Amino acid sequence: MLDTGKNRLFLLCALSIAAVAVMPFFGSYHNNIIFYDIRIPKVLLAFFVGAGLSINGAVFQTLFRNDLATPYILGVASAAAFGAAVGIQIGVDNQMLLSALAFLAALSATIIVFMLGRISKRPGGLLLAGIALNFFFASLILLMQYLANFTVSFEIIRWMMGDLSIIGYGKLSLIIPSVLLSSAVIYRFYDELNLFIAGEEFAKIHGVNVKQIKAALFFLTSLSTAIIVSVAGPIGFVGMMVPHIIKMTIGRDHKYMLVGTFFFGGLFLAVSNEIGRIIVPPAQIPVGIITSILGGPFFIWLLIRNAKL
Amino acid sequence: MTIEIKSLDINLSEKQILKDISLTIKSRDICALIGPNGAGKSTLLKAIAGFYPTKQVYLLGKPIASYHTKELAKTVSLLPQNIAPVPFTLMEFLLFSRYPYRSLFHDDRKALSVCREMMNLTGIEELENKRLDIVSGGQLELAYLASLLVLEPEILLLDEPTTYLDPYYIEKLSKIIEECSKNKTIIIASHNLEWLSKIATRIVALKSGNISFCDKKIDRKAIDKLYTPSAFSKTASKC
Numbered sequence: 001m002l003d004t005g006k007n008r009l010f011l012l013c014a015l016s017i018a019a020v021a022v023m024p025f026f027g028s029y030h031n032n033i034i035f036y037d038i039r040i041p042k043v044l045l046a047f048f049v050g051a052g053l054s055i056n057g058a059v060f061q062t063l064f065r066n067d068l069a070t071p072y073i074l075g076v077a078s079a080a081a082f083g084a085a086v087g088i089q090i091g092v093d094n095q096m097l098l099s100a101l102a103f104l105a106a107l108s109a110t111i112i113v114f115m116l117g118r119i120s121k122r123p124g125g126l127l128l129a130g131i132a133l134n135f136f137f138a139s140l141i142l143l144m145q146y147l148a149n150f151t152v153s154f155e156i157i158r159w160m161m162g163d164l165s166i167i168g169y170g171k172l173s174l175i176i177p178s179v180l181l182s183s184a185v186i187y188r189f190y191d192e193l194n195l196f197i198a199g200e201e202f203a204k205i206h207g208v209n210v211k212q213i214k215a216a217l218f219f220l221t222s223l224s225t226a227i228i229v230s231v232a233g234p235i236g237f238v239g240m241m242v243p244h245i246i247k248m249t250i251g252r253d254h255k256y257m258l259v260g261t262f263f264f265g266g267l268f269l270a271v272s273n274e275i276g277r278i279i280v281p282p283a284q285i286p287v288g289i290i291t292s293i294l295g296g297p298f299f300i301w302l303l304i305r306n307a308k309l
Numbered sequence: 310m311t312i313e314i315k316s317l318d319i320n321l322s323e324k325q326i327l328k329d330i331s332l333t334i335k336s337r338d339i340c341a342l343i344g345p346n347g348a349g350k351s352t353l354l355k356a357i358a359g360f361y362p363t364k365q366v367y368l369l370g371k372p373i374a375s376y377h378t379k380e381l382a383k384t385v386s387l388l389p390q391n392i393a394p395v396p397f398t399l400m401e402f403l404l405f406s407r408y409p410y411r412s413l414f415h416d417d418r419k420a421l422s423v424c425r426e427m428m429n430l431t432g433i434e435e436l437e438n439k440r441l442d443i444v445s446g447g448q449l450e451l452a453y454l455a456s457l458l459v460l461e462p463e464i465l466l467l468d469e470p471t472t473y474l475d476p477y478y479i480e481k482l483s484k485i486i487e488e489c490s491k492n493k494t495i496i497i498a499s500h501n502l503e504w505l506s507k508i509a510t511r512i513v514a515l516k517s518g519n520i521s522f523c524d525k526k527i528d529r530k531a532i533d534k535l536y537t538p539s540a541f542s543k544t545a546s547k548c
Contacts, residue, residue, distance in 0.1 A: 188413070194405040198395045205358065205389070206460065207382025207409035252396040253405075 005251040009260050012250075016267040020047050023274055041166045045175060046273040046287070047266035049164065049232045050242075052179035054265025055258060056221040057239030058246075059186055062193050062254070063214060064127060070240040071225040074126070074218070075133030077234035079109030080226060082137040084233075085144050085156045096170070098159075099230045106226030109133055114219065126218070162235035162288035164273050171231050182224035183262055189217060190254035197252065235288045238269055241295050248306050268295070311336040311464060311494040312357060313367040319352055326352045328518040331547040334511075336463075339490050341509035342498040345536050348515040350498040351390060354466045357496070358387040368464065379409035386462040390469045392453045394442040399433065399452055400424065402441060406456040420459075427458040431485055447478035454485065465489060467497045471504060483508050502527055520546050 024039040056071035064073070072078070083105025087098045113133055117126030141160075145153045166172070192213050195203035204210050246260040269287065272294060276285040312334040319327040327349045334340050342350050356366055359373045359381050366373045368384055376384065395402060403424040410417045428434050431451045436444060441452055450473055457465065467486075471479050479501075486495060486508055499505055505512070506527045514521040514535050521535055523546060 191405050191408050191411065194397070194401075195408060197397075198402075199389075199393060201389055202392075204360070204378075205382065205387050205457070206406055207379040209378045247396075253401050 005249070005253075005256055009250050009256050012260055012267075013263045016047075016263040019267055020044075020270055023270060026274060026278075037168050038166075041169055041172055042164060042273065043270050044172055045166045045232070046164050046270040048172075048175050048179045049228050049235065050238055050269025051262045051266035052175075052183065052224055052228050053235065053239040053269075054242035054261045055183050055186055056225050058243035058254075058258060058261045059193065059217055059221050060239075061243055062196055063217060065197070067244065068240065071221065072134075072229075072234060072236075072239070074113045074130030074222055075109050075137060076106045076222050076225045077229050078134050078137035078141070080106035080229040081156075081160050081234055082140055083230075084159050085141050088152055088155045088159065089144055089148060099171075103226055103230035106230060107223070109137070110219070110222040110226060113222075114215075158286070159233055161286035162233035164232055164235075164269075164287050165284065174227065175231055178224055178227045182220055183258075185220060186217070187258050189213065190258060193217075193254040193258075233288070235269070235291060237288075237292045237295050238265060241299050242268055244299070245302060248302055311338075311369060312496075313370075314357070315365045315367070317356060317363060317365040319349075319356055319361055319363070321352070326518055327356065330518075330520060332513065332520065334494060334496065336494050337490060337492075338494055338511055339486065339509050340494075340496045340511045340513055341505040342496055342513050342515065343500070343502065343505065343532075343535070344515035344521065345538070347517075349518045350515055351468055353515065354387055354468050354496065354498055357464070358385050358466055382409040382460055382462075384462055385464040385466065386457040386460050387466040388454055388457055388468060388470060390472070392449060394444075394449060396440060396442050398438050398440050399428065399436040399455075400438065402452060403427065403456055403459050406459050409460065423459050423461065424455075427455045430458065430488060431455045432481060446473035447475060447481075450474060450478070451481070451485075454482075458489070463493060465493050465495045467495070467499075469499055470497065471499060471501045479504060502532065522546055 020043055023043045024035060053071055057069070060069040060071055060073055061067060063069075080102040083102040084098050086105075087101040092098050092101065113126065113129050116129035116133075120126075120129065122128075141156065145156055148156070192203065192208050195206050195208055196214075200210050200214075242265040243257070243261050246257055246264055250256055250260045269291065272290040273287045275294070276287050276290045279285055312332070314330055314332045317327055317330040318325065330353065342353065344350055355361065356363060357368070357373075359366075359376065362374060364372055364374055368376070373381070397405075404420055407417055407420045407423065410420070428437065431454055433448060433451050433455065436448060436452065441449060444452070450470065454467075454470075470482060474482060483504070486497070489495060497505065497509065510525075512524045512527055514523070514531070516535060522531055524531065
C-alpha cells in the first residue's frame with residue numbers, strides 16, 4: 001500500500017488530521033477552560049504555522065531552484081525580529097502590539113526587497129537583495145542586544161527562538177484565514193511551479209507568464225511568512241526540511257507535493273510543540289529548539305537512506 | 310506565409326546581434342538555419358518564439374506582440390539548446406506541458422490522448438512511468454520534443470537538436486521531423502550540415518547577424534565561404 005506516492009499522501013493527510021484531533025486530549029484533564037482556551041488553540045496554531053511555513057518553503061525552493069531556500073531567504077524573518085526587538089527595547093509589553101510591529105517591519109522589508117530586485121537586472125538580483133537585507137537586520141539586532149540591558153536582551157533572544165504559546169482565539173483568527181488563503185492560491189499554481197522546475201525558459205515556451213507569476217508568488221509567500229513570523233517568531237528549519245522530506249517520499253509533482261507539505265508541516269510542528277511541553281514539565285521548551293533537534297538527525301538519516309537507494 | 314520577418318533588429322546588452330533581417334518562410338517548410346558560432350541563429354529562433362518585444366515578427370499574419378502568452382505557446386514552440394533532467398515521469402511531464410490548454414474552470418479532456426499520441430510519435434512509450442532524471446541524453450531530448458508537440462504548435466523551432474544524439478537517435482529524429490512536417494512549419498538551427506542536407510527543404514545562412522544567402526540545397530563553395538572568418542559583409546540578402 002505504501003508503494004505509490006499517492007497512497008502515502010492519503011495516509012499522511014489522514015494521519016495528520018487524526019493526530020491534530022487527538023492531541024488536545026494528551027495530559028491530565030484539568031478543566032474546560034484549559035482544554036478549550038489553551039490546548040485546542042495551541043495545537044491549531046502550531047498546525048497552521050507549520051503548514052504555512054512549509055508550503056512557503058516549498059514555493060521558494062522551486063522558484064529559486066535551490067534546495068537550501070527557506071521562507072526566510074528574502075530577509076522577512078530578520079526584519080520581523082528587528083521590529084519585535086525595537087518593540088521590546090522601547091518597553092512594549094502587549095503581545096498583539098509586538099506582533100503588529102514585527103509585521104510592519106517584515107512588510108516593509110518585503111517591499112524593499114522587491115524594489116531592489118526590480119532595479120537589479122541580473123537573474124539573482126532578488127536573492128542577493130534578500131541576503132543583504134538579512135545580514136543588515138541581523139546586525140542591527142545584534143547591535144541592539146549589545147547596547148540593551150540583560151532583561152531586554154534575554155527577551156529578544158527568547159522572541160527569536162519562536163513561541164507558540166497562545167490563550168484564546170485572537171491570534172488564530174488571523175493565522176488560519178491567511179494560511180488557508182495563501183496555500184489555496186499557491187496550490188492553484190501547481191502547473192506553473194512544475195514547469196518552473198524545467199527552467200524559466202521552458203515555462204515561458206509553454207505559455208507561462210513567467211515574470212508576472214513569479215512576482216505574484218514571491219509577494220504572496222513573503223506576505224504570508226511575515227504574518228506567521230510576526231505571531232509565532234522565526235521558527236527555523238521547518239520551512240526548509242519539510243518540503244524535502246515530502247519530495248523524497250511522495251515525489252516532486254507539485255499537485256501532490258504541496259498538499260503533503262502542508263499537512264506534514266502542520267503535523268511536524270504540532271508534534272514538536274507537544275514534545276516541548278511534555279519533556280521538562282511544567283516548562284515549555286521553545287518549539288524552534290525542538291524542531292531543529294528532532295528534525296536535524298531525522299533529515300540526515302533520510303538523506304543517507306536515499307543516497308543508498 | 311507562416312512566418313514573416315520584416316527588417317528585424319535585436320540588441321542584447323547594447324550589442325547588436327541581428328541586423329535588418331528580412332525573411333519569409335512558407336508553411337510546411339523544413340528550413341535549415343546555418344552559420345558560424347555567434348552568427349545569431351539562437352537569437353533569431355528566440356525572436357520567432359516571442360522572447361523579445363518586437364513588432365517586426367509576424368506569425369500566421371499576426372504580429373507576435375498581439376498574441377496572448379498562452380495563445381503564442383499553442384502557435385510556436387522552441388526546443389532550447391540546453392535541456393536539464395527533470396524529476397518527473399514522462400507522463401507527468403507531458404501532462405503539465407499541456408498547460409496553455411488548461412484553465413481554472415475548463416478541463417483539458419484531450420490531454421491524455423494527445424500525450425499518448427506524441428509519446429508514440431517520438432517513440433518513447435517505454436518511458437511513460439520512468440523518471441526523466443535517470444534516462445539517457447537521447448531519450449531526454451525526445452522527451453522534451455514530445456513536451457513541445459503536446460502543445461500542438463503550428464511552428465516548431467529546434468536549436469541544435471543533434472548535439473547530444475548518437476547516429477541511431479539522429480535517424481529517429483529525422484523520421485519524427487518528417488512526420489511533423491506534414492502539418493507544421495519547422496526551423497532547425499544546427500552545425501550538422503550533412504544531416505541538414507538530407508532533411509531540409511530550404512537553407513538560410515546567417516553570418517554576423519545578417520542573412521548571408523538562401524538556397525534550396527547546400528552548396529559546398531558557399532559553405533566554405535560562410536564558415537571562413539572574415540570582416541563583416543555589408544551585403545545583406547533578403548529572403
